[in-house]
Amino acid sequence: xxxxxDKMKAQAKAxxxxxxxxxxxxxxxxxxxxxxxxxGIANIVILGDPAEIEVExxxxxxxxxxxxxxxxxxxxxxxxxxxxxTPEQAQAQLDDATYFGTxxxxxxxxxxxxxxACHSTANTLRPALQILKTAPGTKLVxxxxxxxxxxxxxxxxxxxxxxxxxxxxxxxxxxxEIAISSAKTWTQFMSDEPRVAMLSYSTMGSxxxxxxxxxxEATRLAKEKAPELSLDGDLQLDAALEASVGKLxxxxxxxxxxxxxxxFPDLEAGNIGYKLTQRFGGAEAxxxxxxxxxxxxxxxxxxxxxxxxxxxxxxxxxxAQQL
Numbered sequence: 001x002x003x004x005x006d007k008m009k010a011q012a013k014a015x016x017x018x019x020x021x022x023x024x025x026x027x028x029x030x031x032x033x034x035x036x037x038x039x040g041i042a043n044i045v046i047l048g049d050p051a052e053i054e055v056e057x058x059x060x061x062x063x064x065x066x067x068x069x070x071x072x073x074x075x076x077x078x079x080x081x082x083x084x085x086t087p088e089q090a091q092a093q094l095d096d097a098t099y100f101g102t103x104x105x106x107x108x109x110x111x112x113x114x115x116x117a118c119h120s121t122a123n124t125l126r127p128a129l130q131i132l133k134t135a136p137g138t139k140l141v142x143x144x145x146x147x148x149x150x151x152x153x154x155x156x157x158x159x160x161x162x163x164x165x166x167x168x169x170x171x172x173x174x175x176x177e178i179a180i181s182s183a184k185t186w187t188q189f190m191s192d193e194p195r196v197a198m199l200s201y202s203t204m205g206s207x208x209x210x211x212x213x214x215x216x217e218a219t220r221l222a223k224e225k226a227p228e229l230s231l232d233g234d235l236q237l238d239a240a241l242e243a244s245v246g247k248l249x250x251x252x253x254x255x256x257x258x259x260x261x262x263x264f265p266d267l268e269a270g271n272i273g274y275k276l277t278q279r280f281g282g283a284e285a286x287x288x289x290x291x292x293x294x295x296x297x298x299x300x301x302x303x304x305x306x307x308x309x310x311x312x313x314x315x316x317x318x319x320a321q322q323l
Contacts, residue, residue, distance in 0.1 A: 024048020165288030198233025
């Protein structure tokens with residue numbers, strides 16, 4: 001287990017939060033819930049059939065028969081009636097575990113939600129955007145992975161990769177927003193100053209092409225919006241991480257060779273990049289964690305393990321502590 005995860009667990013234990021897990025039918029959820037309760041990381045609510053789920057120390061609720069079903073349905077109706085939702089549709093919608101769990105977060109009965117082990121990102125994100133909305137000042141919801149590697153890169157081997165799970169082909173403005181949000185997220189978890197590398201196949205304009213041009217424009221916009229940030233691009237991966245290469249390829253950059261946040265130009269590069277780092281590099285990958293939603297709601301990879309769920313729950317608790 002990484003030092004980063006040790007830190008997240010310790011912070012979570014210091015101020016217990018209630019996290020809802022809506023995928024009670026998945027064995028990994030049950031295994032993770034047992035570990036979370038045993039370690040004292042969070043108070044856990046599992047959504048599913050109480051007759052089929054037994055986790056000592058956790059609360060198990062069936063959304064269809066839960067005491068607050070009608071209250072949540074009425075609140076959901078009030079939120080969505082201007083979108084054409086009827087009271088009857090609201091009642092039916094709250095039978096869905098993810099919608100029910102998100103309403104728990106909205107009404108203060110839970111501090112965060114973790115889902116996605118057996119559902120798509122869209123199934124996790126849609127109720128969050130409909131019910132919780134975006135955080136004040138947020139233009140774009142994006143995602144990131146915390147990558148804990150057996151290297152000296154980043155902060156003791158820990159780096160943030162974005163966006164590896166949500167925005168397919170962000171334009172330059174969206175890419176700049178992902179970079180700024182990721183820097184803010186880094187300060188929630190880590191002690192090092194955020195140092196953001198805007199990745200490309202090009203370093204400081206060394207190659208042409210539309211993708212490199214997009215990254216160069218995104219870098220300009222990010223610096224304009226957040227001039228206090230240590231951020232640079234376009235940078236190739238080796239120039240972003242390796243001091244000797246950074247000095248050679250980008251001698252005037254304050255980020256080259258020391259980046260701890262890697263912003264990928266699109267989802268294809270980001271998703272492949274994090275999985276290569278995880279599978280070939282032996283990294284622990286926690287995420288995709290969402291940034292920009294008003295309350296903590298976090299996604300999981302459908303290939304996740306029970307240990308991955310435990311890690312994301314700990315991260316979600318730390319996010320909730322800072323609201």
